Amino acid sequence: MEKDFSISYPKTADELCQQSKPLEIYMFIDPLCPECWALEPIMKKLQIEYGKYFSLKHVLSGRLSSLNCSSKKNLANLADFWEKTAFKTGMSCDGSLWLDNPIVSPHLPSIALKAAELQGRKYGMRFLRKLQEVLFLEKQNISSFEVLKTCADTTGLDVIEFVTDIHSDIAAKAFQCDLKITREMEVTEVPTLVFFNENIEEEGIKVTGYYPYEVYVQIIEEMLQVQPQKSDPPPIETFLACFQFVASKELSVVYNKSIYEIEKEMKKLQLRQLVEQIPAKHGMFWKYIG
Known part of the structure; x- marks a missing residue:
């Protein structure tokens, strides 16, 4: 990790924040990556507690686009990796997808995501989350056009425009642009987060893989060179x-409570008919219906 902080900052973090968001985080992902999915609780917490200090940009790395889905051994390894990731992180993902309904066009979900982003960044983020939900929890093949169209519809996208954009050069070029950024920043694994400050001449701090929340907070504190207000x-x-x-795990991380404490609170909300309990292979999810 390169660190050289010579830039002058205001005296307090709040003064810094009033000027502009002083940090930018590039998050390199692949929709098929279970560890990117597992980072969801940590990224939600980071944005809630310190989001006023940074902007977040998702970049598609294409790292899983060359999957050999015809190899039974490779599919078995993928299934095993998903299951291990679920046990390790607490974010459910069902590895049996790779044995029952394997992805046949690994690059297509990424192009679909770029098509969704053409209708606005917020729509793109909602679409990504929906892709992850139907993939990791429902075992749906997100390389299917029908599944992609359903995801677009449920996230409020203009489906006709979305389908047109998937087949356009614009979405394909946008994906290629992300791949170029990935190469230029020498990102070889996902997830990878690269932290930048306002001094464009300084190198960013690159963090590859899945780390505890405190690691990312420490980097933000070091790059700000002031104590940020949480x-x-x-x-x-x-x-x-x-x-x-959301998952019980996400709520547990964001609110610093045990899974038991969170699910006790959620069952109270369930009795008030504000949420619906959705069991997953590993853990519990909650759908807001209030």
């Missing part, structure tokens, strides 16, 4: 209304 999370009902469908 924001408190919103009430759980507000969080649920915002994200609509």
Whole structure:
């Protein structure tokens, strides 16, 4: 990790934040990567507590686009990796997908995501989350056009425009642009986060892989060179209304509570008919219906 912080900053983090967001994080992902999915709780917490100090840009790495889906051994290895990731991180993913309904066009979900982003960044983020949900939890083949169209529809996209954009040169070129950034920043694995400050001449700090939350906070603190003010999370009902469908693990990380404590609270909300319990292969999810 390269670190050389010569830039002058205001005296307090709040002053810094009032000028502009002083940090930018490039998050290199692949929709098929279970560790990218497993980072969801940590990234939600980071954005809630320190989001006023950084902007986040997702970049598609294409690292899984060359999957050999015809090899039974490779598919078995992928299934095993998904299961191990679920046990390690607490974010459920069902590895049997690779044995029952393997992805046949690994690059297509990435192009579809770039097509979704053409309708706005927020729509792109919602579409990515939906892709991950139907892939890791429902074992749906997200290289299917029908599955992609359903995801687009449920996230509020203009489906006709979305289908047109998938087949356009614009989405393909946008994906190629992400691949170029991946090469230029020498990113070879996903997930990878690269942290930059306002001094464009300085190298970023690259963090490859899945790390505890405190590692990312430490990097933000070091790059700001001031003590940032942590924001408190919103009430759980507000969080649920915002994200609509979340794991007990996500709530546990964001609210610093055990899974037992979170699920006890969620069952109270369930009795009030504000949430619906959605069991997954590993752990529990909650759908907001209030």
